Amino acid sequence: MGSWIDAVSTLLFKYPPRAFARGDLVVAPVVPILVLLVVALVLVAIVVATHASLRTLRGRDRALLATLRVLVILLVIGCLLRPGLVIASAVPQRNVFAVLYDDSRSMRIHDVDGAAASSGTNAAATRLDAMQGVFSDTSALMRTLGEKFALRRFRFSAAAAPMRSSSEVLAGGTRSDLTQALVDVREDLNGMPLAGVVVVSDGADNGNGALDDALLALRARRVPVYTVGVGRERFERxxxxxxxxxxxxxxxxxxxxxxxxxxxxxxxxxxxxxxxxxxxxxxxxxxxxxxxxxxxxxxxxxxxxxxxxxxxxxxxxxxxxxxxxxxxxxxxxxxxxxAGPDRVLYLEGEPRPEFAFLRRAVANDSALMVVGLMRSAERKFLRLGVQDSLELLGGFPTTREELYQYRAIILGSIEASFFTPEQLRMLADFVSVRGGGLMVLGGRASLSEGGYAGTPIADVLPLTLTRGEVNAEGPAIPVMIRPTRAGESHSALQLGTSLAASRTRWDSLPALTMVNRLGTLRAGATQLLAGRTDDGRSDVPILAFQRYGRGMSAVLGVQDTWLWRMDTSIPVEDLTHHTLWRQIVRWIVEDAPAPFEIIASPTRVAPGEPVLLRAQVNTPLYADVNDAGVTATITGPDGAAQSVALEWSLRDDGSYSARFTPADTGRYTIEATAQRPGAGRDSVQVTQATVLVDDRGADVAQAELRSALLRRISDETGGKYYPLRDAARLADDAVYTDAGVTVREAKDLWDMPAVLLLLALLLGAEWGYRRWRGLA
Structure with a gap:
């Protein structure tokens, strides 16, 4: 359909639609415009006056004939204005045109009509065969492009690589990274007069780069990207x-x-x-x-x-x-x-059942160690689960070094005035800098009632706080708690062996109580549990969390989850309370980073595809280290090891990176070591990561043609998208470009066939009407 419409448009208007889309309309009148306007007005007035004086004609006949003759006059005047189209076009053989061939395994899929493939058969052909049939070195399209541009061929999967011939495309890559391919081509051809880029692909893309940035860089250079889609957009089975x-x-x-x-x-x-x-x-x-x-x-x-x-x-x-x-x-x-155990500090300001039941719920979890600190009197504390007699001897930690040894902190019913201003700042830094998890429980001396509004903690929490007083005498409000849609699938809130079983268990739990005025959800926060009170409030944010800096904060706005263990409706053997708290505590500690971590990206590649190693090095106080020596020892599936030195990234403090290329399939183990110079052996840090190497093809997970992505790439760079069957139009469209070495030409439009046809239609209509009415 598109090819037929373009052909008709070009026949009628002399030039293809793309020329009009990229060009500027101008006029070059044969005489001054003012003179033409005066002549037009005089002629129109004469026509109107002449027809008004013909009393022998009915009013409808006079109006129609006058209108047709006025339109003829205006059309002729329009031609005398000499409209034209000023458009930039590429100078032949003075520009580079890049052709990117998709070299990933998804191009081996048999879903293209054989007539489009180089084989010429009617059987289903592979996408690779179909692509080669249209974009091979000897195809008509490539010969035409070669007459107009200096062609540069690239194949891409995880990255783009130049090649001499399209026959080098074997569809063996296991990933498709369109972003990296566009970046590689732009950098490789930097400094050359690049007139355009064409990407021939099925649109599979599982790269990690920012496509918007890649498109913005091309748009800044005014380089259009033409995309050609190969494959079927929808599989029926x-x-x-x-x-x-x-x-x-x-x-x-x-x-x-x-x-x-x-x-x-x-x-x-x-x-x-x-x-x-x-x-x-x-x-x-x-x-x-x-x-x-x-x-x-x-x-x-x-x-x-x-x-x-x-x-x-x-x-x-x-x-x-x-x-x-x-x-x-x-x-x-x-x-x-x-393996753990991960240490969690739980601080309570008063003796209450929640403290004992929470610690008891996670006591048998070997991967967790909840250290309890409960204020029993003024400056006196009950310490439980401490490693030695000196831990927390003076109460809540007063230094970051002592506080940062924990991965998460749980605050019970403890007022803000209990902490010094420096300790409140430490708690905020514990989340944003150290990357730990902070959970605040409901209670008569917590949240707004505890005076946390206006403190550094207020900005960290996912709920807004207002200034208030400790709720020492106020009644407890019963609330029925149910998971939100996000909470139903959250791993921390699964109470059954399946999603349906978990939902059923939540529906059977008794009500809890709250004593806090829970604020509204902050932008970017997620609500996992909602409450319904007796006074009709049905969306109270009981459990919510948000990312804050490197870490995460959460609020659980009830004061007595222990009722889910001790309520009369709960059987003695029921472990719902234990399960819930084990999962919640695991959740708030799982993503807390260590001072030294290394990440391999991607975690699954094919043999011969590069892997990026990125390490983050911090001191025990989580200050970025820019002068460390970082080395990764990579052990392959055959036991052979190689060492790779990671270089400090100039863009990010504490960040180091390197690349390595696995050669065989299997699991690669990466053991990274970091050491600060002059800090002695105590500064040595070790961490591990793994990479899976196989040749199955991760991009085949997106097997259908993703035309929407290809259209977006072309639309945002000023190019055009073509189905493979219409790719032949690319040769004509690619000439009209603002990139590279171009020449601006003015093309006349007054002599378009459409103008002559319209003039003939108007004159014929006028004569035919007079003939029909017996006036000729």
Whole structure:
């Protein structure tokens, strides 16, 4: 359809639509415009006056004939204005034109009509064959482009690489990174007169770069990107693992929740089996049915506790008998399990059951150690779970070094005036600088009632605070608590073996009470639990959290979760309270960083694809270190080791990076060491990471043609998107560009065939009407 419309438009208006889109309309009248306007007005007046005097004609005939003749006059005057189109076009053979070929494994999919492929058969061809049929070195399109530009060919998967011939494209890459490909081409051709870029791809993109930045850089140079889509936009029968949300790291001794999005098409009503494997062993199985609306189903799968170490997780869905693509039925990732124990400081300002029941709930979790500090009298504290007799001897920590040894802090019913101003600033820095987790519980001396409004803590919390007094006598308000939509799928709030079982358990829990005036949710915060009170309030933010700096803060606005253990409706053997608090405490400590960490990106590659190692080095007080020596020892699946030195990044304090390229499939273990110069052996820090190397092709998870992404790339850079069958129009459109070496030409529009046709239609209509009415 698009090709037919463009052909007709070019026939009628002399030039293709793209020329009008990029050009500027101008006029160059044969005589001054004022003279033409006067002549036009005089002629129009004569026509109107002449027809008004013809009393023998009916009014409708006079009006219609006068209108047709006026339009003819205006059309002729318009031609005398000599309208033109000023457009910049590339000077032949003076500009570079880059052609990017998708070299990823998704191009091996058989879903293109054979007629579009180089084979010329009618059987379904691979996307690679179809692409080569149109963009091979000897194709008509490439010969035409070669006559107008100096062509530079690139192939891309994880990155772009120059090549001499299109025959070098073998579709062997396991990732597609469109952002990196555009950046690489722009940098490689920097300084050359680049007139345009064409990307021939199926739109699969699983890179980590910022596409907006890459497009902005090209737009700044006025370089248009033309995109050509290859493949089928929709498979009628297909099962695909679209997304897997698994914790990147977790604590040993507890199960983890993996959220999976599965796309189901053409499966009928039959359930589809989804399995989760850890290191090749099936650890969980779940059945999923097609949703009532749409084709995307979401399920939560509980993975049992795994041993400490890094585990390879694989999510698989059983394929259909006639699927075009089966590679997207699998998703692999890795999860690091930390042995612990992680230390948490729980501070209470008064003896209350919540303190004892919370500590008792997590007492049997070997990966957690809750250190209790309860004020029993003025300047007297009960210390529980301390490592030695000196820990917390003077009460709450007074130095950052002492405070930062904990991964999370829980504040009970303790007023803000208990802390010194410096301790309040330390608590805020504990979240933003150290990256720890802070949870504030409801109580008569906490939150607004505890005087925290206006303190450094107020900005950290996910709920707004107002100034108030300690609620010493006010009544406790009963509140029924239920998870929000975000809370239903949150790993910390799973109370059953499945999402439905967890929802049922939440619905059966008795009411708790609150004594605080809970504020509104801050922008960027997430509400996980909502409460309904007897006075009709149905959306009280009971549990909410937000990211703040490097860390996370949360508010649990009730004072007696212990009722979920001791209420008369709760059986003695019920462990809901224990389970909930173990999961909540694990949640607030899991993402707290160590002073030295290293991350491999991406965590799954193919042999021969580069891996970026990025390390963050801090002191024990989490100050950035810019002069450390950082080395990574990389051990491959065959046991061979290599050392890579990481260089300090000039853009980010405390950040170091390097690249390495794995050669074989399997698991690569990375052990990184950092040492500050002149600080002795005490400054040595060690951390680990892993990389999975296989050749299955992560980009095949996005197997369908993503035309929307390709259209966005072309639209935002001033280019154009073409289906592969219409790619031949690219040769004509690419000439009209503002980039590179160009010449501006003025092209006449007054002699367009459309003008002559319109003039003939007007004159013919006028004569035909007179003939029909017997006036000729």
């Amino acid at each position: 297909d099962i695909a693992i679209e997304r897997v949300d698994a914790p990147r790291r977790t604590l040993a001794g507890a199960s983890s929740v993996v959220e999976i999005d599965v796309r189901l098409r053409g499966t009928g009503k039959d359930p589809v089996t989804v399995t989760v494997e850890a290191d090749g062993r099936v650890v969980a199985t779940e059945s999923v049915r097609p949703p009532a609306r749409g084709d995307l189903a979401t399920l939560q799968v509980r993975v049992p506790p795994l041993d400490p170490g890094v585990h390879r997780l694989a999510v698989r869905a059983r394929p259909l008998a006639s699927e075009i693509v089966t590679e997207n039925n699998e998703w692999q990732t890795s999860m690091a399990v930390r």
